[in-house]
Amino acid sequence: NINGERLWQSLMDMAQIGATKKGGCNRQALTDLDKQGRDLFITWCEDAGMTIRIDEMGNIFARRAGTQPQATPVITGSHLDTQPTGGKFDGVYGVLAGLEVVRTLNDNKITTQHPLEIVVWTNEEGARFSPAMIGSGIWSGEFDLDYGWNRKDKDGCTIKQALTAINMLGETPCLHFPIKAAYELHIEQGPILEQQQLPIGVVEGVQGIRWYDLIIKGSPVHAGPTPMKGRQDPIKGLADITSALYKMVDKYTEWSRVTFGNVLVTPASRNTVPEQVTLWVDLRHPENENLTLMDAEFRAIAKSVCEQHNLEFEIKDEWHSPAVQFNQDCVDSIEASVQQLGYPYKKMFSGAGHDSVYVSKVAPTAMIFIPCEGGISHNEAENVKQEDITSGCNVLLGAMTKSAGV
Amino acid sequence: NINGERLWQSLMDMAQIGATKKGGCNRQALTDLDKQGRDLFITWCEDAGMTIRIDEMGNIFARRAGTQPQATPVITGSHLDTQPTGGKFDGVYGVLAGLEVVRTLNDNKITTQHPLEIVVWTNEEGARFSPAMIGSGIWSGEFDLDYGWNRKDKDGCTIKQALTAINMLGETPCLHFPIKAAYELHIEQGPILEQQQLPIGVVEGVQGIRWYDLIIKGSPVHAGPTPMKGRQDPIKGLADITSALYKMVDKYTEWSRVTFGNVLVTPASRNTVPEQVTLWVDLRHPENENLTLMDAEFRAIAKSVCEQHNLEFEIKDEWHSPAVQFNQDCVDSIEASVQQLGYPYKKMFSGAGHDSVYVSKVAPTAMIFIPCEGGISHNEAENVKQEDITSGCNVLLGAMTKSAGV
Ligand SMILES: NC(=O)NCCC(=O)O
Ligand SMILES: NC(=O)NCCC(=O)O
Numbered sequence: 001n002i003n004g005e006r007l008w009q010s011l012m013d014m015a016q017i018g019a020t021k022k023g024g025c026n027r028q029a030l031t032d033l034d035k036q037g038r039d040l041f042i043t044w045c046e047d048a049g050m051t052i053r054i055d056e057m058g059n060i061f062a063r064r065a066g067t068q069p070q071a072t073p074v075i076t077g078s079h080l081d082t083q084p085t086g087g088k089f090d091g092v093y094g095v096l097a098g099l100e101v102v103r104t105l106n107d108n109k110i111t112t113q114h115p116l117e118i119v120v121w122t123n124e125e126g127a128r129f130s131p132a133m134i135g136s137g138i139w140s141g142e143f144d145l146d147y148g149w150n151r152k153d154k155d156g157c158t159i160k161q162a163l164t165a166i167n168m169l170g171e172t173p174c175l176h177f178p179i180k181a182a183y184e185l186h187i188e189q190g191p192i193l194e195q196q197q198l199p200i201g202v203v204e205g206v207q208g209i210r211w212y213d214l215i216i217k218g219s220p221v222h223a224g225p226t227p228m229k230g231r232q233d234p235i236k237g238l239a240d241i242t243s244a245l246y247k248m249v250d251k252y253t254e255w256s257r258v259t260f261g262n263v264l265v266t267p268a269s270r271n272t273v274p275e276q277v278t279l280w281v282d283l284r285h286p287e288n289e290n291l292t293l294m295d296a297e298f299r300a301i302a303k304s305v306c307e308q309h310n311l312e313f314e315i316k317d318e319w320h321s322p323a324v325q326f327n328q329d330c331v332d333s334i335e336a337s338v339q340q341l342g343y344p345y346k347k348m349f350s351g352a353g354h355d356s357v358y359v360s361k362v363a364p365t366a367m368i369f370i371p372c373e374g375g376i377s378h379n380e381a382e383n384v385k386q387e388d389i390t391s392g393c394n395v396l397l398g399a400m401t402k403s404a405g406v
Numbered sequence: 407n408i409n410g411e412r413l414w415q416s417l418m419d420m421a422q423i424g425a426t427k428k429g430g431c432n433r434q435a436l437t438d439l440d441k442q443g444r445d446l447f448i449t450w451c452e453d454a455g456m457t458i459r460i461d462e463m464g465n466i467f468a469r470r471a472g473t474q475p476q477a478t479p480v481i482t483g484s485h486l487d488t489q490p491t492g493g494k495f496d497g498v499y500g501v502l503a504g505l506e507v508v509r510t511l512n513d514n515k516i517t518t519q520h521p522l523e524i525v526v527w528t529n530e531e532g533a534r535f536s537p538a539m540i541g542s543g544i545w546s547g548e549f550d551l552d553y554g555w556n557r558k559d560k561d562g563c564t565i566k567q568a569l570t571a572i573n574m575l576g577e578t579p580c581l582h583f584p585i586k587a588a589y590e591l592h593i594e595q596g597p598i599l600e601q602q603q604l605p606i607g608v609v610e611g612v613q614g615i616r617w618y619d620l621i622i623k624g625s626p627v628h629a630g631p632t633p634m635k636g637r638q639d640p641i642k643g644l645a646d647i648t649s650a651l652y653k654m655v656d657k658y659t660e661w662s663r664v665t666f667g668n669v670l671v672t673p674a675s676r677n678t679v680p681e682q683v684t685l686w687v688d689l690r691h692p693e694n695e696n697l698t699l700m701d702a703e704f705r706a707i708a709k710s711v712c713e714q715h716n717l718e719f720e721i722k723d724e725w726h727s728p729a730v731q732f733n734q735d736c737v738d739s740i741e742a743s744v745q746q747l748g749y750p751y752k753k754m755f756s757g758a759g760h761d762s763v764y765v766s767k768v769a770p771t772a773m774i775f776i777p778c779e780g781g782i783s784h785n786e787a788e789n790v791k792q793e794d795i796t797s798g799c800n801v802l803l804g805a806m807t808k809s810a811g812v
Contacts, residue, residue, distance in 0.1 A: 083677075084673035125675070126675075126676055126677055132677060189630070190633075191631075209630065219782075220491045220784055221782055223784075224613065225594060225596025225758050226597075228652075235666045235669075238648070239646075259676075259677065260680070261671070261677065261679075263641075265668045265669050267533075268667060269667050270538075270686050270688055271688055272490075272784040273667075273784075274667065274668070275491055318676075350631070351628070351632070352631050352677075375632060378629075378675070378678040378679075
């Protein structure tokens, strides 16, 4: 069994970096704070006898040799970057649980047949750079390297510039390689496990996600003398489109989601009807057919509302991550590990995207969830029980050693 | 009669400074471009034999001596700052028409009994610094100097810093002084004169304006795993409050207005329900009683919508400019001047706030309007007929010489 105290302490140490007043973390991708977090992780891995590679997207691979040097590795990992209003566990738990597995094997002087690798994927959150999961996305071949290097944050800084600035632009090609099995341990970020009082979720897949920029174009006029009638006011479009989308998703079962993460207005003058409004739209559904229908309804709603208010619009497709089904063998290994430990569990889908979505394109992959308080994540109040942290890591240890052979 | 060609040419010369690709102007208050515009105006005034004073708020007073040196001046003027999507005439016309009146008197070697002063008021638009009309507001005693100096733009630069940076922090106290009469010539910025095919409006007053920051507070959660039910999503508040306000103002006759100039969202992450949304609200009505009722309805709507969606909110009163009635003698002088020239005209109210609102608190004041194309203003497409530019300036010449005595 793993050392729950040690794992908890590592989580708390990492949480110091970018700690916020409200008890969360703001350690966004490829910032100086992310660099500090990465450096701490690398030091810990080196202390645990691992060797480090960093690839062209800044993904970090920490390797523990196996008894069969040529064998394909069993990998685990997640991300160290956080949301601007992030918590202490989202992503970080999956990385440091991997480290705890290695530390536990070290303590017990166990060497697996297959090597083990812990991966830190770059910019999983999609908060600083869009889209999310870009590090694993490029590694898996979903996007090409130029696309990744040229993604910009809101100040125009590219990923390549940011990687260079924190000295994390590695020489290892950002490209997938043969892998025995890939596991990712993560907090659920939703309410299901807590509501059902289960410490473990065996994750069989991830729902589909679509990101858009909806640009609504009106005509700027003076707030005072211009009659309400005849205005081409993009805020009218914004109000009606968001209202209609909240109603629309309700038709697609309780599993559908719509989120508007940002609204950008120009020229942003108090006494001028805006010229343009840009709305960030996030649509999700576990079934691709339903997500396709929601996509079509979204476009139709935007069209009809904008026609009604005499507005122009444009929809920019920012990201599409279709629903994913994980590898049955990996799901089975996790389930066997949970059963062996005797924890209650359920099989479930993930509402959040994870690096495993892209890893699963090129390697047998599955995920493990633990509950989080109130299902709350992407919030500084994000919290988990220490015993669940321990249980999840024990499940990971079991699954990894099963796949890696002892 | 004034020289319409010369006035038009001066307007076109000034419009070069901050000219935009779409044919408008972006010369926001106290920027380097505003400085260039001010310097050009000062040069023109000095060439016309006038003397310049600049006060502690950067208001510029260009004085033409009268035959009675101790007599109170007749003033006219407006502003040189523009909206970010501004036109060539809003404000600038009132300033350069004053200059054209002086040039015309110079040409005809006429000296008035009372001195004449042309004023350039600082930050009339309220686009860079809120509130609007701050230069005349402080000069008239509506706000104190510290309030004015400490107003910040969106980057945190104060008016005092901006004044210092462009060397426009003058030594003349920013304080009103005895005035014989004050006139302001402006484009209507609305559709009434054009619709009624009238070249001149005699403006008897200005409608009431209220500006607010509405802050809607939710709770950030993950866009994917978090069920729609139970979210505290401030965008739901935004949609319902803006929709309800558009409906609300329609009850208060065709003269009521609501405008939402900006929406600010935090933390602005694509996969996080926003924590907070700030909405800029501009409410207007020509009658103070109705504006008071609209104010109360706005507060009630915000409260009931936020309660319904389990959101917190806060309303910050940013500015209140009650409806104003201009001075009857000044209105009469303008009317007499129009009648003498034989132009068709109507008496009317202004939908936009103007520096005359604050000037009227401490001096006999009235305004003259000319039509603008489609009633469009605060838009780069803002346009006027050259003959209307000429007519308006002739009316100003008549009113000023009547008040100043020849
Ligand atoms: N786990 C997580 O926050 N992933 C980001 C990708 C998403 O938006 O679901
Ligand atoms: N004329 C003008 O644009 N004034 C600004 C004040 C207002 O918002 O009405």
